[in-house]
Structures are given as structure tokens and as C-alpha cells.
Amino acid sequence: MLKKIRNRLHRLIRQNYIGGEGINFLFFKFLPRCKKACKTYYKNKPVYFSITAIIYNEAKYIKEWIEYHKILGAERFYIYDNGSTDNVKQILEPYIKSGLVCYHFLPGYGMQNKAYRDAVYKYKNQTRWMAFIDLDEFIVPVEKNTIPDFLKDYENYPGVCINWQVFDSNGYITPPVENYGLVTANYNKVSKNDNILVNRHVKTIANPKLIKTVNHPHFCYFESYKFPVDENFKQVVGPFTDFHSSKKIKINHYATKSKEEYEIKISKGCADSKKKRAFDESILNFQDYKIDTTIQKYVPELINKLYKEKI
Numbered sequence: 001m002l003k004k005i006r007n008r009l010h011r012l013i014r015q016n017y018i019g020g021e022g023i024n025f026l027f028f029k030f031l032p033r034c035k036k037a038c039k040t041y042y043k044n045k046p047v048y049f050s051i052t053a054i055i056y057n058e059a060k061y062i063k064e065w066i067e068y069h070k071i072l073g074a075e076r077f078y079i080y081d082n083g084s085t086d087n088v089k090q091i092l093e094p095y096i097k098s099g100l101v102c103y104h105f106l107p108g109y110g111m112q113n114k115a116y117r118d119a120v121y122k123y124k125n126q127t128r129w130m131a132f133i134d135l136d137e138f139i140v141p142v143e144k145n146t147i148p149d150f151l152k153d154y155e156n157y158p159g160v161c162i163n164w165q166v167f168d169s170n171g172y173i174t175p176p177v178e179n180y181g182l183v184t185a186n187y188n189k190v191s192k193n194d195n196i197l198v199n200r201h202v203k204t205i206a207n208p209k210l211i212k213t214v215n216h217p218h219f220c221y222f223e224s225y226k227f228p229v230d231e232n233f234k235q236v237v238g239p240f241t242d243f244h245s246s247k248k249i250k251i252n253h254y255a256t257k258s259k260e261e262y263e264i265k266i267s268k269g270c271a272d273s274k275k276k277r278a279f280d281e282s283i284l285n286f287q288d289y290k291i292d293t294t295i296q297k298y299v300p301e302l303i304n305k306l307y308k309e310k311i
Contacts, residue, residue, distance in 0.1 A: 003180055020216030021113055031068045031221060037111070037118035039079075042102040047269050049148050049205075050127040052119040054080040054112045056268055058135045059088040061126045064182055065135050066095060067305045072139065073146035076100060078123060078130075080115035083107030099237060104181035116214035124208035131205040132214065136265075137164075138184060138252045139205075140295050150249050151205065159206035159220060159228030161236040163244045164253040165190055166198045172258035185299045192288040194244040201240055203251050205227060252295055256284050 003096070022031045037216055051074050055062065066077060079101050081088065095101035102123075116132055129151050139162065144150045154160045167187045170176075179185035191199065203222050206228065212221040218239035222228070227235045232247040234241075236250065256262035262284060 014057045020058070020219070022215050032113075032117065034117040034121040034211065034213055036121060037114040038106050040102075040103050040104045041122055042099075042270050044076065044102070044126050044127065046125075047127050049073055049129045049131070049151060050076040050078060051114060051133060052080075052125070053133060053135060054082050054084040054106070054115045054136070055084060055088060057084045057086045057088065059084070059086040059091050061135050061183060062088055062091060063306060064184065064302070065138070066101070068138055068184060068302055069147075070100075071301055071305065072141065073148040073239055074101065074131075076127065078102045080104045080106045080111070080118070082111055082115075112217055113215055116217075120211050120214060122252040124211070127208060130208045131203070131206050132217070132220075133203050133251065134217075136183075136254045136257070137203060138254075138295060138310065139249065140165075141249050141263065142246065142294060143248045147205075147249075154229065154233075157229050157233075158210040158222040158226045159204050160249075161202035161204050161219070161228050161230050162239065162249055162251050163230070163241060163246050164199050164201045164203070165194075165246055166196075166253045166255050166293060167281055168289065169256045169258055169262065169284050171285065173261045174256045179299070180303060182299065182302070182306075183257060184252075184295050184302065187254055187257065188291050188293050188296070189286060189289045190292045191286045192290045194246070196244075197240070198253075198255070198283065199244045200242070201253075202230070202250065227253045242282045250294075251298045252292075253310055259284060 077100060079092065081103065088128055090244055091102070092101050092103055096103050104118070119130065133139065139147055143152045151160065168189050170187050170189050175181060176186040178286055204218065206220050208221050210226065213222050214220050216239060220228070227237055230236050230241055231245055
């Protein structure tokens with residue numbers, strides 16, 4: 001009995017060290033609950049894989065992001081609009097009418113984690129897997145053909161944490177016009193060293209029924225003190241892994257795009273807090289870099305979906 005209590009206490013302490021929202025007291029963190037953040041709710045049939053994201057003025061990029069992830073197996077998108085002033089709602093309208101996008105208007109500062117908790121609270125019974133990513137992040141299966149194909153191997157775990165592969169500006173000062181201006185087609189420069197700190201960052205795809213709360217954009221707390229795993233089935237206990245691993249799957253993080261777009265991103269601030277972003281020249285242009293074109297095998301089909309077919 002004493003051993004069981006000690007083991008449970010150990011797991012609790014480990015799971016509560018990672019930071020994020022919550023009140024710290026000694027070795028414990030009192031976590032915010034998953035609850036409604038807005039009134040909007042969509043009643044839908046269950047799907048296998050969905051994506052939750054919070055957006056702000058992403059009209060230029062959102063069709064590419066949606067159509068790409070549709071190709072890779074996403075069946076639904078829970079979109080939280082953080083008060084956009086561009087025409088993103090108009091662009092999303094056909095997707096909303098078709099039921100592909102569940103649109104929520106959620107203005108205010110630092111709303112990212114609240115949006116995620118709202119999605120878990122409302123939609124945990126509508127999807128077997130829920131990914132939590134941003135509009136500059138694209139999930140790229142390396143071994144398997146689709147994201148659901150990859151996830152089939154992880155159904156005994158509460159979640160999978162996927163490493164970033166951060167891309168720089170490719171030397172663009174202004175947004176490129178080549179290849180229809182697509183992000184997935186025009187950026188291919190990554191750090192030569194996969195193990196730089198930013199590449200050890202993760203984003204999570206989780207079974208929402210097992211999520212206790214989301215108080216961090218990169219990592220979830222799970223019921224019964226369970227932990228997610230990485231692509232190698234190794235337990236992950238926070239928003240960073242010890243080593244970068246992307247032989248099976250990765251998340252292309254287009255952290256800057258062109259210098260002009262990076263400056264706009266900096267001006268937006270952080271989605272999960274009132275903090276300002278810092279301009280980081282080291283990720284704008286990697287000094288030691290290599291070329292990564294893994295995602296570009298999907299570009300021909302993506303161009304066809306975006307420019308040669310109707311939604």
C-alpha cells in the first residue's frame with residue numbers, strides 16, 4: 001500500500017513540473033479545468049482524427065493548411081478565431097457549411113489554452129484523436145501515407161508528442177510568389193543539427209477522452225497521471241524531448257516564412273499569453289543548414305485541390 005502511494009505521488013510530482021497555466025503550491029500544481037470558453041457548439045458524428053487550432057488573421061494561409069491536412073487524413077477542424085480582422089471567416093464559410101470546420105469566435109488575450117480546453121470539453125466524444133497545432137505547423141508522416149495510418153500504432157497510449165522541424169526564411173525578404181506562393185512548396189531550409197533546442201519542442205496529438213486539462217500549447221495533462229509517448233514509444237514528460245526524432249513523423253514548423261511575414265508574426269504577440277515575441281535572427285536564417293523536401297511529395301495534389309478543383 002505504501003509503495004502504491006509513493007509511486008502515485010512520484011507520478012503526480014513528475015507530471016506537475018512542466019509549467020504552463022495553474023497555481024503552484026509546493027510540488028503540486030492546481031490545474032484549470034476543461035470547460036466552455038464560448039457558447040458555440042456543433043453536434044457531429046464521431047471521426048477518427050481532427051485538428052484544433054486558434055487563429056488570428058490567417059486568411060492568406062488557411063486554405064493551404066486545411067487542404068493539406070485533408071489530404072493527410074484530417075476529417076474535422078475545430079477552429080477558434082481569436083478576433084481576426086481579415087476575411088478569414090469568409091474564406092472558411094464553405095468549409096463551415098460542409099461541416100468540415102467547426103468555427104468559434106473567441107477574442108481576447110492569451111486564449112489559446114482556453115480554446116484547447118473548450119475543444120476537449122465539448123468535442124472529446126466526437127473524435128478518437130485530436131491534434132493541437134498552429135497555422136504555421138504542418139504534420140508530416142514520413143513512414144506512413146497518412147496521419148491516421150501513423151496513429152493506429154499508438155492507440156494504447158493517451159497521446160503522441162511529435163517533434164518540430166523548424167524552417168527558416170529561405171532568404172525571402174517578402175513573401176514568395178513562386179509555386180502559387182505556397183508555404184509547403186517554397187520553404188525547405190532547416191538546421192543542419194536536428195537536435196537544436198527548438199527542434200526538440202513537441203506538439204501533441206491526444207485521445208481527448210483521456211485529457212485532464214490543457215494548460216500548455218505543447219503538452220497535455222492526462223487522467224490517472226498517464227504520459228504520452230514520442231514516435232519511438234518513449235515516455236514524454238514535458239514540452240521538450242531529450243533528443244529530436246523524426247524518422248516516422250514530424251511537424252514542419254514554418255516559424256518565420258519571409259522576413260516580412262516574420263515581423264508581422266512578432267507584432268501579433270503570443271497566443272497563450274500577453275507576452276511579446278522576440279525577434280530571433282538565428283531561426284530567420286540558419287547559418288548551417290540542410291534541405292528538407294519531405295513534405296513536397298504532397299504539393300502536386302495540394303495544388304490540384306486548391307487551384308484545379310472546387311472545395
